[in-house]
Each structure stands twice: as C-alpha cells, then as structure tokens.
Amino acid sequence: MDLGIAGRRAIVIGGSQGLGYAVCERLAAEGAELLLFARDAARLTDACARLQRAHGVRADACAGDITRAEDIDRLAVQAAEKGGAQILVLNTPRPPSPMRDFLQENDDARWEQGYQQQLHGALLVLRKLTPLVAAGGCGRVVAITSASVKQPMPRHAISTIYRAGVQAALKHLAMEVAAQGVTVNAVAPATVITPTFSTFHNLEQRIQAVPLKRAGKPEELAATVAFLVSEYAGFITGETIQLDGGQTLALC
Template structure:
C-alpha cells in the first residue's frame, strides 16, 4: 500500500533512539523526509546517517529539549526553512522511576517532572510547530501516549494523569484543526518490547513474563508493530480518522470502547 507520504516532511521528537528512532525509520521507509529532534546531537546525527543510507531520503537534525524555549524556537525555525512539517509525531519521556502506588506519589518534584516531560513538552512543541501547518491544507499530528490513559494501571499514576492530559489536549486540537485538513490522533501503547533499552527502563524476565500474560496474544508487541500504526495514521488513507486514540496493546484493555 502506498501511504501517500512520499516527500512529506515528518518531525519526530525523542528520535535519537528507541521508539522515536523506530518511528522515524518507518516513516522514512515510506518515502518521508524526517527531522530528528532530541537532546544529543551525536546520537541524532548517527540516526540521520543511518536513515539516509538505508532509505535515500533527507534526514535533518536539530539537537535540543522540548522544554527549552530557545531549542524549540530553533526547531521551529529549521522546519520553517524547510517548508514546514507535514507530519508531527510527539514522543516524550517516561515518568520518574521508581514507579509507585498512587497514594505514595507524595513528592511534588516527581509530579512536576512528569508534568513537564509528558504534557508541557507536547504543548510547547505543538504551539511552535502547528501554526506552520495551517496553510498547507493537509497535516498529521500524532502523540504517543499510553494505554494507561484508557485503562489505568497499578503504579502508573504519574503516567496516567499526564498522558490523559495529552489525550484531552489533542482531542481539542482535532476539533479546531479539522477544517484545515489536519488530523490529530493519539497512539496508546502497552506491552511493547523494550529489549532495545538498557538499565532501569528495560523489563526484567519476570516483568516481561507477567506482561505477556496480560494479553490474549501471549506475546509482547514489537516496535515495528507500533511504528506501523503510527505510519498508517500519518498516511493519506487515514484522512478520516481524527480525535481518536488507537490502542496498541495486544487486547489488554478490557473495555468495549
């Protein structure tokens, strides 16, 4: 299937590794040029060279933080010089570790960190980049949230609250930007394999086994499966899907809607 994004410019945040990198690679495989945004210039450049070598598209790099106004302004300026983003994929940080029960989340600093990393960062980038999309008559805005925003999970209060906030924010944007031809959606993953990570973010064997038991498919989802859903929502064929949250969680969520 031709997704109709050949030659489009896709901004992907947090794209120096992990989920963001995989999403950028998937969009590039469909012919989209990409702009990679994350904190570490060296890692971004390595990913950009990898993408250009593998897919023959343009991969641009802007190093910076979604929380630093000057960095976001540089991102916006670079995108403007390239004609503006057609696709924006917002990947953000994880909540502070270790995860805790809800009533044990008593430290204001942890709430502030989660708010900034998961919600404020999205708002700042959207405010800077989305206005450039308004005159194009076509656009795709996507945020990676979490299935916990649909079905709250134990010890995920910091994630659930602010991922739900992103969901509400994007629902409002979908209503406002629809007349401009811009769709706005969330992708809500869970049970996705994180073996590409190291350290505290990776699942232990016991955690992985428990997560496998939570899905009717009896396996973890892959990064490629998650990125494929993002690519479809960024496509021409998904032009009538907006204001939605698409769960990528192997059937874990028990509700009908």
Template sequence: MDLGIRGKTALVTASSGGMGRNIAHALASEGANVVLFARSQDKLTTVASEIIQQHGVRALAKAGDMRVSSDVTTLVESIKAEFGGLDIVVLNTARPPNPIRATTEEVDMARWDEAYQNQLAGVLQVMSQAMPLITARGWGRVIAITSASVKAPMAHHSLSTVFRAGVTAYMKHLANEVGLSGVTVNCVAPALIETPHRAGSAAYTAAQAEARKRLTPLGRMGTQGELAGVVTFLASEQAGFITGATIPVEGGMLGSLF
C-alpha cells in the first residue's frame, strides 16, 4: 500500500536510538525525508547515514534539547532552510526518572520537575514553534508517543502518567484547533514493547519478563516494528479522518471496551 508520504518531510524527536530511531527508519522506508533531533550529534549522524544509505531519502541530523527554546528555534530554522517546511512531527520523549516508585514515595520535587521537563515541557516547546510550519502547508500529521498508562494508570508509573496525560490533553486541544488547516493530531500509547535497553533481561529478570508476556492475551511482547507501523499509518494519507485519538499499542493488556 502506498501511504502517500513520499517526499514529505518528517521530524522525529529523541531519534538518536531506540524507538525514535525505529520510527524514523519506518517513515523513511515509505519515502519521507526525515529530520532527526536529539542531544547527541554523533549518534544522530550515524542514524542519518543509515537512513540515507538504506532508504535513499534525505536526512538531516540536528542536535539539541527539546526543553531549550533556542535549540528548538535553531531546529525550526534549519528545517525551513533545508526543506522549506514541515509535514509530519513525531513527538518521542525521554523516559521519566529511574528507579520507578509508588506514588506515595514520589516526594522528591526534583524528580517531578525532571519528569515534567522531559515528558511535557519539551513537547510544548517543539509544537509551539513547529506548528506554523505544518499549518502553512495545508496538510499535516502530528503524532505524540505517550503510554498505555494514560488510559489505565499502572503501578509505580505516576511520573510518566501524569505528564503524558498532559500531553494527551494538549494534543486533543491541538486537534480541535488545527483540523481546518488539514492537520490531524493523534497519540500512540504503547506498553509491553520490547526495547533495546531491555534486551537480555537488562531491566527484568527472566521470571519478570515471562510475567509481562502474560499481561496480554497475545502472550508475547510487542515489537518495535509493530509500534513504528502504527505511527507510520497515522502519518499516512489513509489516516486523514483520524484525529484527536489515542491509539493503544499494548497487545490487549488494558482489557477495556474503550
């Protein structure tokens, strides 16, 4: 299926590795040019080289911090200079502070501030400056990566849930306000997705990993490719009548009707 995004320009934040990198590759495989934004220039340059070689599209690696206004301004100016505008934004963010704790144990305000800055403030910073580039083209896709915990809060995940729920609310407001500009705005809410830092039981013992698989009726963890595929579909022409939605990618773990 042709997703209709060949030649479009896509910005993917936190894309120097992991989920962001995989999403950037998925978009590039459909012919989209990609702008990679994260804090490590060396890692971004490596990912950009991979994308150019494997997919034959243009890739711009731009180092900076989502939370810093001047870094985002430089990013936006670089996009205008290199591509003339922007069509797709995927808002991937850093993980909340570790170790995860019960809500009643989250008494360190520095951890709450770090979570706010990483999960919500960076999204606000990027969208406040990037949105005019998207609406100017009369067509656009904005997709935020949140968490299944915004639909059903999970134990020990309050730092993530509170601010990703804030992202969900912000994205719903955007969807309501920019729809007439031809722009859709959605969230993807994953859980139980295999990630590189968990490989080889880096974060979970073998028993814990098996227990996590039993949380879904599918009896396995989700793959990075499956998550990236949902994001890429939401960026497509075919997803043009989906907006203001949160799409869970959690293998049926939530078990709810809505």
C-alpha cells in the first residue's frame, strides 16, 4: 500500500535510536526525507548514514536538547532552510529512572528533570515546529506518548503526570490547526521492546502481564505512526492509539 508520503519531509525528535529510529526507518522506506533531532551528534550522523544507505533518501541531523528553546529554534531554522516539513514526530526522552510511585518521588531534582524532558520539551517542540508543518497545508503531527495517559500504571508517576499535560496540549493543538488541514494524533505504547526497554529488571514479568503474551516490536509502533502521517489518515485527528497488546483497560 502506497502511503502517499514519498518526497514529504519529516522531522523526528529523538530519532537516533529506539522507537524514534524505528519511525525514521519506516518513513524512509516510504520515501520520506528526514531531519533527525537528538543530543548525541555521532549517533545521529550514524543513524542518518544508515537511513540513506538502506533507503536512498535524504536524512539530515540536527544535534540538540529538547529542553533547550534555542536548540528547537535552531532545528526550526534548519528545517525551514531545507524547504520546510510536512510531518512532525514528537518522541521524548525516557523519564527519570528507576520509575517510582507518586509518594516515593521525594527528590525535587527528578520532578524537575521529568518536567523538562516530558512536558516542557514536548511543548517547546509542538509550539515552535507546528507552524512550520502547518504552512504546507496538509501537515501531520504525531506524538509518541505512553499507555499511561489512558490508564495510570504503578511506578510511572512522573511520566503519567507530565504526559497528561502533553495529552492536553495535543487536544488543544488538534482543535487549533484543524482548519489548516493539519492532523494531530498520538501513539501510546507499553511494553514495546527497544534496547533501553530491554534493560529493565522485571522484563519477563512485564511481558507476561500483556494480554497478547508478547512484547511489541518497534516496527509495529513505526507502522502505526506511518499510517497516521499517511494520506489515508486525513480524517483522524485529536486521537490516541494504544499500542500495548491490550494492557489498557480504559473504555475509550
């Protein structure tokens, strides 16, 4: 199925590894051009080279930190210089580790780190880059959040609390840019195996708790994102798609 995104330009935040890189792979396979943003310049350059080699598409890097407004401004300038972008994928850093319950979170530094990475950084990206994506008339914004935005999970307090703010921002944004033909959606994963996720100590226990009795694959998340940015998803906006093997028990 041709998703109709060949030649479109996509900005992928946190695109150098894990879920973000899997999204880059899938969008590149569909013929999209990529601009990857993350902190580690060497890993970014390597990721871009792999994407170009495998898919023959243009892939550029912008090294920066999602929590720094000046870095997001620089990313916006770089994207504009390359002709703009029609697709924005917002992937955020992992919350402070180890994950804890609300009343165990007594360290203000962890709250500040979670705020900066999960909420402040996400809002910077959405505020500063959506106008660029909207300028083309058929923009697509997709955020990778967490299944906890629909059903809070034990030990995920910082993540859940700040991502709820992101969820609210996505709803506002979806309403505000709909008239410009821009859709804004989220994919909410749980138990999708990435190199970082597989280091968790209770991995096997987590997988057994999944109704489908297996972990998710980054390619499955990437395919969902690719659908949401495709021509076929033009009437879906303000939506959150769970990608969790049936773990979320919320009714909607």
